[in-house]
Structures are given as structure tokens and as C-alpha cells.
Amino acid sequence: AQRVTQPEKLLSVFKGAPVELKCNYSYSGSPELFWYVQYSRQRLQLLLRHISRESIKGFTADLNKGETSFHLKKPFAQEEDSAMYYCALIGSNYKLTFGKGTLLTVNP
Amino acid sequence: GAGVSQTPSNKVTEKGKYVELRCDPISGHTALYWYRQSLGQGPEFLIYFQGTGAADDSGLPNDRFFAVRPEGSVSTLKIQRTERGDSAVYLCASSFMGAGGNEQFFGPGTRLTVL
Numbered sequence: 076a077q078r079v080t081q082p083e084k085l086l087s088v089f090k091g092a093p094v095e096l097k098c099n100y101s102y103s104g105s106p107e108l109f110w111y112v113q114y115s116r117q118r119l120q121l122l123l124r125h126i127s128r129e130s131i132k133g134f135t136a137d138l139n140k141g142e143t144s145f146h147l148k149k150p151f152a153q154e155e156d157s158a159m160y161y162c163a164l165i166g167s168n169y170k171l172t173f174g175k176g177t178l179l180t181v182n183p
Numbered sequence: 184g185a186g187v188s189q190t191p192s193n194k195v196t197e198k199g200k201y202v203e204l205r206c207d208p209i210s211g212h213t214a215l216y217w218y219r220q221s222l223g224q225g226p227e228f229l230i231y232f233q234g235t236g237a238a239d240d241s242g243l244p245n246d247r248f249f250a251v252r253p254e255g256s257v258s259t260l261k262i263q264r265t266e267r268g269d270s271a272v273y274l275c276a277s278s279f280m281g282a283g284g285n286e287q288f289f290g291p292g293t294r295l296t297v298l
Contacts, residue, residue: 079225118186119226119274119289161225168239169214169278171287173225 077102077166081174088152089182096147096177098136098162106164108138108145109171113159122147122160132156152181185209187290189275195296196265204260204293208277215258216287217250218274226274232258265297 078101088094100106110122123131125138125145136147145162162174188207196202208215214233218226228242235255243249247265252258262269272294276287 084223118291121286121288124286163225169216169231170228170239170242171216171218171226171276172228175223175225 077106077164077172079162079164079172079174081160081162081177083177084175085178085180087180087182090154091151094149094152094156094179094181096160096162096179098145098147098174100143100145100162100164102143102164102166104167105140106166108136109163109165110134110136110145110147111161111163111173113161115158119161152179154181154183157181187275187277187288189273189290189293191293192291193294193296195298197298198265198267200265200297202262202265202295204262204273204295206258206260206275206277206290208256208258208275209288210256212277212279212288213255214278214280214285214287215252216276216278217258217260218276220272220274220292222271229260229273262295265295267297270295270297 080099108125111119112122113119134149157180159176161176163171190205216231217229220226230240230250231238232252247263250260272292274292275290278285278287
């Protein structure tokens with residue numbers, strides 16, 4: 076079975092502070108990991124995926140197979156980063172398995 | 184081009200009624216997915232279409248739920264004898280090929296409320 080755990084429901088930081096949203100997964104093979112984001116009153120959209128190894132909007136995420144983690148990081152949070160963030164994986168099939176999400180609030 | 188669209192955006196119905204939720208995927212996308220998102224949860228997989236056929240319906244909770252995609256484009260999720268526990272946001276997504284590596288683009292969702 077595949078599972079994604081996001082231990083923090085809520086995360087609040089001040090503008091300019093570093094932010095890390097935690098994600099751990101359970102899967103016996105080699106999954107593909109994603110971070111999706113949902114801004115207020117907008118649809119769910121892909122933020123980044125581990126295979127592309129990109130930095131999107133200043134966010135990065137490194138897949139750590141030893142720790143089965145895919146934490147999302149940004150060195151200097153901005154107010155516009157306030158949103159709901161979901162970690163997700165795809166295993167040997169096409170189904171996205173999502174975590175429960177972390178609501179990030181960046182305070183001015 | 185337009186993204187994935189879903190209608191209606193909101194649906195309020197009474198327990199026991201039948202509802203249909205529509206999804207219009209991105210043109211040219213062969214794969215279509217339905218997810219359900221209950222309050223405080225992440226989206227949960229319901230069913231996946233590749234073309235016209237349901238390749239995997241293992242996420243449908245019971246036989247009250249059914250989905251079709253007769254022409255390989257628009258899909259309809261049908262719920263019979265609705266129950267209060269069916270209240271959720273129903274999300275549709277589409278992707279170009281359906282393989283694990285292809286990005287799934289999500290629609291805005293239909294918020295279903297069963298009274």
C-alpha cells in the first residue's frame with residue numbers, strides 16, 4: 076500500500092523566514108513524488124516534482140529514499156506563499172496518493 | 184487553451200436523490216481521473232479512464248457510484264441514492280498519456296452537499 080504523511084496541519088511563519096513543509100511516504104518501490112499547491116479560491120496545481128529537480132517560486136524538494144521523505148523548503152517565505160500544500164506520490168500506477176495537506180500562513 | 188472544467192460548481196441535493204457531475208478535460212488529454220476530497224483530507228482516487236474505458240475503478244466506494252466517458256472526452260460521475268456521507272468536493276483531472284510521469288491537471292471541483 077502507498078501512503079503519504081504530512082505531520083503538520085498548520086504552519087505559520089513570518090515573511091522572510093525559512094519554511095519547511097514535511098512529507099514522508101510509504102511505498103515499497105520507487106515512487107514519483109510531487110508537491111501540489113492550492114491558493115485561496117484557486118484550483119489544485121502542480122508546484123514541483125522530484126524528477127525535474129527544479130526550483131519553482133523559490134521552493135525546492137529533495138527526495139530522500141533512506142528517510143522516505145520529500146520535504147518542501149524555501150529559504151525566505153513570502154506572503155504570497157500562503158496556501159494549502161499537498162504532498163503526493165505515484166507508484167507503479169497512475170493514481171495520485173495525497174497527504175492530508177499543510178496550510179501555510181506567512182505573516183507580514 | 185482552457186483548463187479542465189467541471190459543472191456544476193456547487194450541487195445541493197437531498198438524501199436519496201440521484202446526481203450527475205460533469206467533467207470536461209483538456210482537449211487532447213486521453214487520461215481522465217476522478218478524485219473525492221472530504222473536509223480536512225487530501226484528494227482520494229476514485230476512478231481512472233484511458234480513452235473511453237475505465238482502466239481502474241478500484242477507488243469507487245460502492246455500487247452507488249458510477250462514471251462514464253462514452254466518447255473519450257467528457258466524463259460524468261453518477262451517484263445514486265445519495266447519502267450525507269457523500270458530501271465532498273469532487274475533483275476531476277486529466278493528463279496527456281496517463282502514465283505515472285505525466286502531470287495531472289485539475290479542475291475547480293464540484294462541491295456536493297447532501298442534506
